[in-house]
Amino acid sequence: MKYVYYYISLLVLLCSATCRAQDTSLLMVHFGTTYDATRQKTIDAINQKVREAFPQYDFAEAYTSRIVMKRLAERGIKKQSAQEMMLKLRGEGYRKLIVQPSFIIDGKEMDMLRRDVERVRPFFDEIRIGTPLLYTVEDAEHVCDILVKRHAADAKKREHVVFVGHGTEGPATALYSQLDYMLEAQGHGNYHVATIEGYPTYETMLAKLKAQKAKKVTLVPLLFVAGDHASNDIAVEWKEALEKEGLTVGTAIEGLGEVPEIQDLYIEKVKK
Numbered sequence: 001m002k003y004v005y006y007y008i009s010l011l012v013l014l015c016s017a018t019c020r021a022q023d024t025s026l027l028m029v030h031f032g033t034t035y036d037a038t039r040q041k042t043i044d045a046i047n048q049k050v051r052e053a054f055p056q057y058d059f060a061e062a063y064t065s066r067i068v069m070k071r072l073a074e075r076g077i078k079k080q081s082a083q084e085m086m087l088k089l090r091g092e093g094y095r096k097l098i099v100q101p102s103f104i105i106d107g108k109e110m111d112m113l114r115r116d117v118e119r120v121r122p123f124f125d126e127i128r129i130g131t132p133l134l135y136t137v138e139d140a141e142h143v144c145d146i147l148v149k150r151h152a153a154d155a156k157k158r159e160h161v162v163f164v165g166h167g168t169e170g171p172a173t174a175l176y177s178q179l180d181y182m183l184e185a186q187g188h189g190n191y192h193v194a195t196i197e198g199y200p201t202y203e204t205m206l207a208k209l210k211a212q213k214a215k216k217v218t219l220v221p222l223l224f225v226a227g228d229h230a231s232n233d234i235a236v237e238w239k240e241a242l243e244k245e246g247l248t249v250g251t252a253i254e255g256l257g258e259v260p261e262i263q264d265l266y267i268e269k270v271k272k
Helices: 002-018 036-041 043-053 066-074 082-091 108-123 137-150 171-185 202-211 228-244 260-271
Strands: 024-030 058-063 096-101 126-129 159-165 191-195 216-221 248-251
Touching: 024 043, 024 082, 036 043, 043 058, 043 260, 058 082, 082 096, 082 108, 096 108, 096 260, 108 126, 137 171, 137 260, 159 202, 159 228, 171 191, 191 202, 202 228, 216 228, 228 248
Parallel strands: 024 058, 024 096, 096 126, 159 191, 159 216, 216 248
Antiparallel strands: none
16 A cells, blocks of 8 residues: 555656646746835846736746845745756756846846756747847837836936946946937937946946036936835935035935836737
């Protein structure tokens, strides 16, 4: 009798891995954040929206920042890396993956994600990877339209808005210059883009503000989550530096992941 029980248990385990209703999982990959409030408004929000938009797929998430994962683990919050999660999903019987990152540009995080995918690809029948927020010219146009509508500034009153991105050392930093150029080309000369660790720099942005005799500036994070960079670099260091230049400076601290229209752009990328 005990052997019958053993074989039944074995069949149940095998079915849990191979006999599921469908064999595709949708994996959202985020850089991550240690800030709980912004995580709920951005990462958790886009995760829920993806679940609702694609109920036909089982959902999973992963982080790429090992520093973030380590700090969260110290607080008892377990997040898995993209490679760990993909192997876990394969162990659960999934043979196809749809991987969608919430990254802004095609920079270092995308490079690492692609490497992780290539390492596990032999174990899957198919893996498809979506593109980051800013990938095509059309992507940039959509993002510009959304941001200008969300953050009003009267050029006649010499009000300006500066969108502050993280930046990168690689060629993908050119996407920030593309956004900056596109805003001006669309007639929004009082809207600018700058980066903390790339180009355009704080100095190039400041030169534009001075040339246009700006009076009031609003700093807005061009980041998926409004975490450490938004709370410290933007809301404190950049704000204080601009105030020393004689400008009236305000902030609109929110992550791009909080914006419903931006969330919808990611949903469209999953569909593609």
